[in-house]
Amino acid sequence: MSKPIVTYFDFPGSRGEEIRMALVLAGVEFEDNRVNREAFRALKPSLPFGAMPTFEVNGQVLSQTNAIMRLIGRKHGLYPADAFEAARVDALMDAAEDVRHRLTPSMRMADGPEKSAARKQLAEDYLPQWGAFMEKQIGEGPFVEGAKPGLADIKLYMINRWLSGNVLEHIPGTVFDSCPKLKLLSEAFGEVPEIAAWNAKLIFPQ
Numbered sequence: 769m770s771k772p773i774v775t776y777f778d779f780p781g782s783r784g785e786e787i788r789m790a791l792v793l794a795g796v797e798f799e800d801n802r803v804n805r806e807a808f809r810a811l812k813p814s815l816p817f818g819a820m821p822t823f824e825v826n827g828q829v830l831s832q833t834n835a836i837m838r839l840i841g842r843k844h845g846l847y848p849a850d851a852f853e854a855a856r857v858d859a860l861m862d863a864a865e866d867v868r869h870r871l872t873p874s875m876r877m878a879d880g881p882e883k884s885a886a887r888k889q890l891a892e893d894y895l896p897q898w899g900a901f902m903e904k905q906i907g908e909g910p911f912v913e914g915a916k917p918g919l920a921d922i923k924l925y926m927i928n929r930w931l932s933g934n935v936l937e938h939i940p941g942t943v944f945d946s947c948p949k950l951k952l953l954s955e956a957f958g959e960v961p962e963i964a965a966w967n968a969k970l971i972f973p974q
């Protein structure tokens with residue numbers, strides 16, 4: 769793999785940061801191409817699915833975060849070789865995306881009763897239920913695959929960091945406090961030396 773290029777918005781979160789973290793965990797050097805909204809609008813028509821992040825390698829551009837992460841994971845030992853174990857990791861990666869899809873509508877709502885009701889429903893109902901399902905799926909821990917951090921851990925860590933960070937109105941940072949395995953996974957993942965060093969460089973910690 770030649771030095772790949774990750775193109776995403778200039779903030780340490782969401783799908784683009786997950787790809788950066790997969791590369792960081794794999795120890796792969798990459799070009800961290802951060803674009804603003806205006807540059808994204810210009811790029812959009814040329815992107816495979818009109819969205820970011822994208823991953824460019826050997827002149828070929830790939831989209832869809834989980835597909836990109838699996839490509840990195842397969843090449844660098846962050847994804848199980850066993851087909852069933854790989855599918856179990858896929859399921860957790862998709863479950864992390866479920867959360868984003870549930871939150872997206874309220875991200876587009878103006879402040880007001882509709883938005884607060886939607887967020888309240890998520891905070892009191894959907895998210896605790898989602899967290900309870902994760903508790904059953906994580907297994908012995910601390911990571912999804914046991915002692916070794918992998919792709920599913922990146923996704924779960926990022927969801928927990930986002931939603932526990934008190935950054936979304938009406939979603940209290942305590943939303944996953946009743947999910948000890950998710951919390952332990954997140955704490956352990958943040959302490960993985962490559963990830964801790966990467967996070968220490970963040971300009972806007974979240």
Ligand SMILES: N[C@@H](CCC(=O)N[C@@H](CS)C(=O)NCC(=O)O)C(=O)O
Pocket residue numbers: 782783784818819820821831832833834
């Ligand atoms: N299913 C896609 C979703 C990509 C996506 O929605 N990306 C967002 C940023 S996280 C985006 O580009 N939004 C701007 C837009 O769609 O115009 C993936 O997993 O990569």
